Amino acid sequence: MFHLGFIINPFAGIGGKVGLKGSDGEAIRAEAFARGAVSQSANRARITLEILKPYKDQLIFFTASGDMGENLLKELGFNYECVYSYQGASTAQDTIEAANKIVAKKANLFLFAGGDGTARNIYEAVGEELPVLGIPAGVKIHSGVYAVTPKAAGLVIEQMLNNELVSLLETSVMDIDEEAFRKGNVRAKKYGEMQVPAEHRYVQSTKSGGKEVEALVVQDIADYVVEQMEDDIHYLIGSGTTCAAVMDSLGLENTLLGIDHVFQQRLVQQDVYEKHILELLDAHPEKVKAVITIIGGQGHIIGRGNQQLSAKVLRQLGRDNLIVIATKTKLQQLNGKPLIVDSDDLALNEEFSGPIKVITGYEDSVLYPVGRI
Structure with missing residues (x-):
């Protein structure tokens, strides 16, 4: 036994x-x-x-x-x-x-x-x-x-x-x-x-700390994301330093470890949570996008520090409205391991698997797999 x-x-x-x-x-x-x-x-x-x-x-x-x-x-x-x-x-x-x-x-x-x-x-x-x-x-x-x-x-x-x-x-x-x-x-x-x-596929690394990439690379990503923003879209800017660079590029106050709502490059509300996001999605269907990044050394894009983007939120938001940003250095640190979507809904995790676009610089992006773990 x-x-x-x-x-x-x-x-x-x-x-x-x-x-x-x-x-x-x-x-x-x-x-x-x-x-x-x-x-x-x-x-x-x-x-x-x-x-x-x-x-x-x-x-x-x-x-x-x-x-x-x-x-x-x-x-x-x-x-x-x-x-x-x-x-x-x-x-x-x-x-x-x-x-x-x-x-x-x-x-x-x-x-x-x-x-x-x-x-x-x-x-x-x-x-x-x-x-x-x-x-x-x-x-x-x-x-x-x-x-x-x-x-x-x-x-x-x-x-x-x-x-x-x-x-x-x-x-x-x-x-x-x-x-x-x-x-x-x-x-x-x-x-x-x-x-x-x-077992390297299933057990996480201790979270990477410190500055992992050159500030200029992160700034290039941020500037490109801001340049691509549309006036009729509401943006949820996620947690982490790479997303914080987007807020800096907009000249807006940032919640480093939360999610901020931006519309027409202006701050609507800081540190929103699940209830606020669902209300936003109900009010503006198909007009909401989320900017998220990768946790260094682990590969999570959902489920670490952004639980406000719950399974219920993600189902309404849709995979195509996720804007994933990360430096190539951060991707290389994964050593070939896939990105991870870890919501409380296994079926949704499966639906979000497969290659996803990751913005890695100014007019520079790669396709990287989201796994089925």
């Missing part, structure tokens, strides 16, 4: 679609729910576990009660043992204590759904005692312990169950200061390392 530790952070990622850039702390959670946030981490974990359903007879899970794991495992018919119970809303301390119980059970692998805060909690309990694998469900995903998508996490475990050779690598546990993050400053800190079953 394969013994699998399993924990869900029920609050992971609730701030993403409502523009809060994190979910740490009761006040932020309350604000997220006030804005209409819905917990998504169990749905992300369900995608992973669906891959493992054919292997039910080979698996025993060690988990926590309620929404931290037991409910989903029971729903899907897996064999499990509840090793930790909690009352009320779960906390970071519940994650740590549940993880300690799982470590004591000597699980073969610890699977968890959350963000960088959850990874820190798991690290505090697990260290290097046993291998871990994260299901990406948070707003902040800097740590290298996460699979690139929930489906990919399932595929890694499937390889292990089929006795395929899967390397174990030491990868970094990272987290950032959320208060600084909301002000546009990324201050990532390394907290330690954990062992991760590594």
